[in-house]
Amino acid sequence: MKCVVLLSGGIDSTVMMYALMANHELWPLTITYGQRHVKEVNAARKVCIARNADLAARWEHLDLSLLSSFLKCTLTGYGEVPDGEYDVDTIKAMFVPNRNMIFLSIAAGYACSLGAECVAYAAHHNDAVVYPDCRPEFVKSVFETILMGTGGKVSVLAPFLHFTKAEIVKLGRGLVVPFRSTWSCYKGGELHCGVCPTCLDRKKAFEVSGIEDPTDYADVKA
Amino acid sequence: MKCVVLLSGGIDSTVMMYALMANHELWPLTITYGQRHVKEVNAARKVCIARNADLAARWEHLDLSLLSSFLKCTLTGYGEVPDGEYDVDTIKAMFVPNRNMIFLSIAAGYACSLGAECVAYAAHHNDAVVYPDCRPEFVKSVFETILMGTGGKVSVLAPFLHFTKAEIVKLGRGLVVPFRSTWSCYKGGELHCGVCPTCLDRKKAFEVSGIEDPTDYADVKA
Numbered sequence: 001m002k003c004v005v006l007l008s009g010g011i012d013s014t015v016m017m018y019a020l021m022a023n024h025e026l027w028p029l030t031i032t033y034g035q036r037h038v039k040e041v042n043a044a045r046k047v048c049i050a051r052n053a054d055l056a057a058r059w060e061h062l063d064l065s066l067l068s069s070f071l072k073c074t075l076t077g078y079g080e081v082p083d084g085e086y087d088v089d090t091i092k093a094m095f096v097p098n099r100n101m102i103f104l105s106i107a108a109g110y111a112c113s114l115g116a117e118c119v120a121y122a123a124h125h126n127d128a129v130v131y132p133d134c135r136p137e138f139v140k141s142v143f144e145t146i147l148m149g150t151g152g153k154v155s156v157l158a159p160f161l162h163f164t165k166a167e168i169v170k171l172g173r174g175l176v177v178p179f180r181s182t183w184s185c186y187k188g189g190e191l192h193c194g195v196c197p198t199c200l201d202r203k204k205a206f207e208v209s210g211i212e213d214p215t216d217y218a219d220v221k222a
Numbered sequence: 223m224k225c226v227v228l229l230s231g232g233i234d235s236t237v238m239m240y241a242l243m244a245n246h247e248l249w250p251l252t253i254t255y256g257q258r259h260v261k262e263v264n265a266a267r268k269v270c271i272a273r274n275a276d277l278a279a280r281w282e283h284l285d286l287s288l289l290s291s292f293l294k295c296t297l298t299g300y301g302e303v304p305d306g307e308y309d310v311d312t313i314k315a316m317f318v319p320n321r322n323m324i325f326l327s328i329a330a331g332y333a334c335s336l337g338a339e340c341v342a343y344a345a346h347h348n349d350a351v352v353y354p355d356c357r358p359e360f361v362k363s364v365f366e367t368i369l370m371g372t373g374g375k376v377s378v379l380a381p382f383l384h385f386t387k388a389e390i391v392k393l394g395r396g397l398v399v400p401f402r403s404t405w406s407c408y409k410g411g412e413l414h415c416g417v418c419p420t421c422l423d424r425k426k427a428f429e430v431s432g433i434e435d436p437t438d439y440a441d442v443k444a
Contacts, residue, residue, distance in 0.1 A: 029292075062288060070251075070284060070328065072335040097334030098327055101371040105324040106292065112319030113294040132373040141367040148363055149323040151354040
């Protein structure tokens with residue numbers, strides 16, 4: 001089955017892509033929207049190349065940086081990315097308005113063009129607590145909308161909806177995912193900063209899963 | 223109430239914008255996606271200027287022509303735009319995969335950024351017969367998805383869902399819409415071609431409503 005994978009280059013979408021390889025012909029799509037952390041694009045390319053040549057050849061990057069002035073938040077350059085754990089204020093500042101619906105819509109249109117039957121999206125349980133557009137009821141709704149909008153041609157896969165990030169890391173280890181090549185940090189520096197909400201999430205997922213974290217963090221001195 | 227209007231520069235969205243002026247602070251948004259008929263952009267700008275300076279100042283054009291290679295159809299340069307009335311084949315060739323959901327998602331993200339409470343979309347009864355993503359059940363579904371994806375902040379207005387295009391033209395006449403400035407033709411020539419499916423629709427709407435059609439068509443010799 002042909003499937004468009006929304007691949008950010010982070011841990012979740014990379015593990016999902018590796019997991020779906022067995023049963024799908026995957027078409028990875030990385031969309032940028034003028035975010036600070038464009039290092040994700042390189043990460044996305046690398047994790048495709050690491051898996052196999054077909055995947056690398058089918059990978060596409062769609063640069064929609066023009067969107068950034070229409071989607072204002074700290075990730076698109078309006079204000080600073082905060083440090084520390086997720087709380088009400090950091091979430092508010094980091095939420096990219098309706099980004100996931102925009103990405104899923106585009107991926108569904110692309111799937112139609114390719115004759116692919118589905119779009120895969122790595123929303124998971126930890127993100128659902130934080131972001132409204134990662135919740136099961138949102139995914140159900142977007143699934144129905146895409147099915148109708150494409151005349152019944154494209155459906156949405158969200159295999160991690162009830163997985164924690166630690167469980168995703170565990171699965172990824174079994175699939176030999178090159179975690180070092182993935183990128184999470186929202187600040188987009190040379191190394192993962194280690195202190196922004198998403199770096200803390202990344203660290204915690206390795207800790208909880210009991211798997212060694214191969215990431216070089218800027219806040220950890222060698 | 224602040225509202226983002228998806229304004230293509232055609233008759234339907236222009237009449238909708240003029241109709242909503244009375245009760246809304248409108249933020250017109252024109253999105254291009256590499257379609258042949260970029261003349262729409264100029265039309266969109268003109269109908270804003272014709273209405274008032276505030277509207278003209280708030281109008282935005284978002285150029286997403288990079289999307290065209292991901293959304294293949296005759297309108298984005300893959301094959302020829304057919305002549306004649308809509309039929310199964312012309313519809314199939316002209317359907318831009320999932321375009322309306324993509325546009326609505328972006329408009330909803332933009333609405334969040336602006337602090338606007340809604341997005342207005344001019345889907346109407348005649349289009350509903352032809353395109354899956356103009357049907358009431360699609361609009362209901364996209365309404366719910368956007369509401370969830372934006373954490374309850376943005377809703378969708380679709381005031382023409384049960385209007386025919388002829389009824390829209392009638393309403394537009396009462397609102398003194400400058401029909402001559404609007405653009406429908408999918409071929410994007412110097413004048414409206416007068417023979418493609420959307421030109422035939424435009425002609426028919428004026429005919430049925432009994433209102434004089436001010437359009438210069440290339441197929442009508444003076």
